[in-house]
Amino acid sequence: MEEKKGLSLGALTAAVVTSSIGSGVFTLTSSLAGGAAPGPVLLAWVVVGFGILMLAMSLNNLLLKKPEAEGIHAYAQAGFGNFAGFVSGWGYWLSAWLGNVAFATVLMSSLGYFFKVFAGGQNVPSIIVASIVSWILTYIVNRGVESAAAMNTIVTICKLIPLFAFIIVAIFVFKGGMFTAHFWSNVASSVAGGDNTWTQFKSCLMIMMWVFVGVEGASMLSSRAESKKDAGKATIIGIISLLVIYVLASVLPYGYMTQTELAKINQPAMLYIFQDMVGKWGGIFIAVGLIIAILGSWLSWTMLPADTTMLMAEEKLLLHTLVRRIRMVHLHFHLS
Secondary structure, three states: OOOOOOEOHHHHHHHHHHHHOOOHHHHHHHHHHOOOOHHHHHHHHHHHHHHHHHHHHHHHHHHHHOOOOOOHHHHHHHHHOHHHHHHHHHHHHHHHHHHHHHHHHHHHHHHOOOOHHHOOOOOHHHHHHHHHHHHHHHHHHHOOHHHHHHHHHHHHHHHHHHHHHHHHHHHHOOOHHHHHHOOOOOOOHHHHOOOOHHHHHHHHHHHHHHOOOOOOHHHHOHHHEOOHHHHHHHHHHHHHHHHHHHHHHHHHHHHOOOHHHHHHOOOOHHHHHHHHHHOHHHHHHHHHHHHHHHHHHHHHHHHHHHHHHHHHHHOOOOHHHHHHHHHHHHHHHHHO
């Protein structure tokens, strides 16, 4: 596959955003409301946001200090040798591959909103269609990561439109009195299992961390960037953008519905909240946005592992390293 370097700052930022925004943001409000009132949620966002920004600064620092390193695994290789680079790269590829199974299931489940034959996302028709989609995305990436990244930028814009629409409408229907009525106390104690602020705070952390999976997208594609500095900037810009979207999308609904109502609403919560705000068309609008979001994330998570294995192959970190390691282990046992 012949490529030429040239991903812009915008394309790299889109890789960060679209790799992270999948189905998680559409279920975020209900997941958080099941364990926390708005006060602990905002407190958790401050802590998680600070931690994620520190991660972005670390990735940026690595890109500046080791500009010759290409891919996340390259840092492990530079610090601890070829075998560490092999384990890091192979582990990243494996996690991305397994994540694609989740994308397939959620995509078909979302299509089930329109076509009942795909309801649940785990039946035979769902498997057949998901397999076809997977091969189409693979074909797109095989044509070139740069062209796939350009398409990814367009998909990012399309997936952000319904999110921005939801946020704008949520601002207009926001009721300050409802939002502050039980700002720290958990009125849904039967759902959350307690009123303790610390308990509520902890219940948010894992949910919030999960929606940032994929922020390493720009670093993974840094080998194709017009400038290594752009990859670092894209990571920081992307994470700040994600934080703004996630905080607004998850917190504003507390000013429209009570915490108990949010905790019990069907998933994906954003779909049903927006449907309640504006009517049936709102549910369809968000459902389409969800499908686009999943396809965009799936495309990103097809690009990232593909680029990882290519870079590992160029560094001779695949079969060559594994065979050599096995020989070393065999020799060790033979001598002992």
